[in-house]
Amino acid sequence: MEGADAAVIDWLLAGDPAIRWQTRRDLLDEPPALWAADRAQVALTGWGARLLARQDPAGTWGGGLYSPKWISTTYTLLTLRHLGLPPDNAQAQEGCMLLLEKGFYRDGGINFFKSYKFSETCVTGMVLALLSYFQCRDERVPQIVTHLLGQQMEDGGWNCERPRGATHGSFHTTLSVLEALHEYVQLAPDGASAVQTAVDRAHEFLWLHRLYRSHRTGQVADPAFIRIYFPPRWHYDFLRALDYFQAVNAPADERMTEAVQLLLSKQTPDGRWKQGTNWAGQVFFYMEKVGQPGRWNTLRGLRVLRWWRRSEIRTRAWVKNVSPSGGMSE
Template sequence: MSGWQDMVKGNPVDWLLEPDIQNPAVRYLALRDLQDSPADSPEFIQAKADAFSTGSVATILSRMRPEGFWVKPGGGYGPKFTGSVWSLVTLAQMGADISHPGVRLAAEYMLGHTIAPAGWFSYNGTNPGLLHCHAGYLAAAMLDLGMTGDPKVMNAVEWQARLITGEDIAEVGDESPIRYYRYTPGPGFVCSANTGMPCAWGVVKAMGALSRVNCLQRSRTIHEAIETGRQFLFGTNLKICDFPTRDKSKDYRAWFKLGFPMLYSSDILEVLEVLTRLGDGADSRLQAIWQLVLDKQDAEGRWLMESAHDGKKWVTIEEKGQPGKWVTLRALRALKAAFPS
C-alpha cells in the first residue's frame, strides 16, 4: 500500500483543523498528530488551551466534583458512561493531560480507588475486580494522560501482563491473594462474562495499554504478553471478526461500526490502531482490513460516526450517522502511523 495521504480522498485534514466550538480538541490533536506542529508554536499552544477551556473537555471537567470524582465516590465504574472511569477515559482520548490541575486531581483520585491490593487495576478496587477490558482502557488512559512516571500505573500494567502470561499467578481457589479470580479465571484473555472463552475486547484493550509502554521500558513479561495478544489477533479472520463469543456468533457486526470514544467495546479500527502501535500496521495480513476501513470514507475523506452512546454521556460528542471528526481523526492517525509518506 502507498503512503497514507494517497489513500485518503479529498483533504479531510483541513476539515479537522477548522475551528469547532463543540470539539476544539480535534484541532489540537490534528495539529499534534497529523501536522507534527512544534509544541512551542503559538498556534499549537492556543489550540491546546482552547481544547481544555471550551467544548466537550471543559463540559466534562465542569461536572467533576471538587474531590476528583464524577457522580459518586469510589471506583467510578458506575454509573455507566458518566461515572469517574468513563469520564476520565473519555478525557484522555480527547487529548487531556495532567498539565491541567483538574485532570491530575481526577487521575490521582482514580489511582487511589481502582488499584487493587495486589497492584492491578480493578473496577471496584478489590483483587477479584480485574477485567482485562477495564484494566486495559484505564491503563491506556493513565499513560495517555501523562502518568507514565507513576510507579502504581506501571506496576498495574506489569501485573496485567503477568495475568496474561500466567507468570507467578496461582489458580482460582488457591489461598494466595495473587491468584486468578472469577472474572479473569486464567491466563490468556479468558473471561467469565464470555463463558470462559478469550474475550476479544479484553485483548484489544489490554494490548492498547501494553503497546503504549515505551519499547525500551517493556519487561520480558510485557513482551511475552504482547506476543500472546498478537497471536490471538492474527489468528483470527479479521474480515469477519470471528472471535469466540458466548453465543457462538461468527459475524459480530458491531466490530465494523466505527465510533468514539472507545470504552469497553471495540471496533476494527481499534484493532488496527493497536497493531500499528506494535509495529504491525503495514503487515500484509492486514491489507484487506485496511481496505474495509478505507472503503468507509466518503468522497471528501471523512468517516461517519457509526457507533455512539447517544444521550448516555455528559455530552453528545457528534451526531450518529453523520461525518465525524473524531472517527476521521482516529482513521487518519492510524493510517499515518502505519503508512508514513
C-alpha cells in the same frame, strides 16, 4: 496532506481543539511547537473544558468511579485521554488517584466491585492506561503491569472472564490491555523490554483473527466489531484496533489488509467518514451527530491509512533487501 484532500484537512482544522491538534500532529506532521497551543486549549474550551467542568467537589465525575456509564470518573477520563488533554492536568490527575486509591486490589489489579474476589482485567487495563497517560508515578502502577502480564492467556489474549473459566482471549480485553501497556511504556520507557513479549503475543492474537473474525469459523465474530463507534468506551471495533496499531507504528502485517479495505469501504466520496451510533448509556453531551460526517472517525481513518501506506512501503523495502537465503542483499 498525504492521502487526504485539502478540503477535508481544512474541515478538521475548523473543529474542536482536540481534533485540531491531532490533525496537525498526525496528518500534517507538524512539530510540537506548532500544535502545543491547540492541545493546551483542550482544557480551556470545547469538549475538554465541558467535561472538566462536570467534575464534582469529591473529584469524581457522575458521582462514581466506574458507574454510571458513561459519565463516571473512569469513562470521563477515558474520553479526556482520547481528546489528548495535556497529561499534567491537575483535575484529571486527581481523578486518576481516586481510581487508584479506591480500586487497587490485593492481587495487584483494579477491582471496583464488592461482589468480585478478584480484579477485573478489562477495567484494570483501562485504569492502567489512564494512570500512565496522566503520569501517575506511584509504586502501585508497575504492580498493575505485573498483574496484567500474569493474566495473559495461552493464545496471547486477555479475557476478563478468565477467573470464571474462560480459556480463549477476548477482543475487548486484549485491546484494552494493549492500549494500557503502550501508555505505560510512554510513562516508563525502561519497562518496555519487560512487556514486549506479551505485546507481540497479543498482536499475533489479533492478527490471527484478522482483527474481527473467529479463528474457528472465519466468520465475523461480532457484528459490532465491523462498525465504527466513537467514543468506543470499553468495546472493541476494527477501527479502534487499527488506530492502536498505527499509534504503535506496527508493521503492515498482511492479515490486517481486509480490515483496512473495510475502512476504505466506509469512506464517503468526499473523503470523510460518518459518525456511527453511540453505545447506550448516560452522557454529559454528544460530541457529534449520528449519521453525519464525523471529525473523530475521519481523523482516525486518515491517520490509519497514512500509517498503513507508509508501513507497507517499509515492509516491501525490507522484503526486497532480504535475499532468499535469509541474509541481506547488497
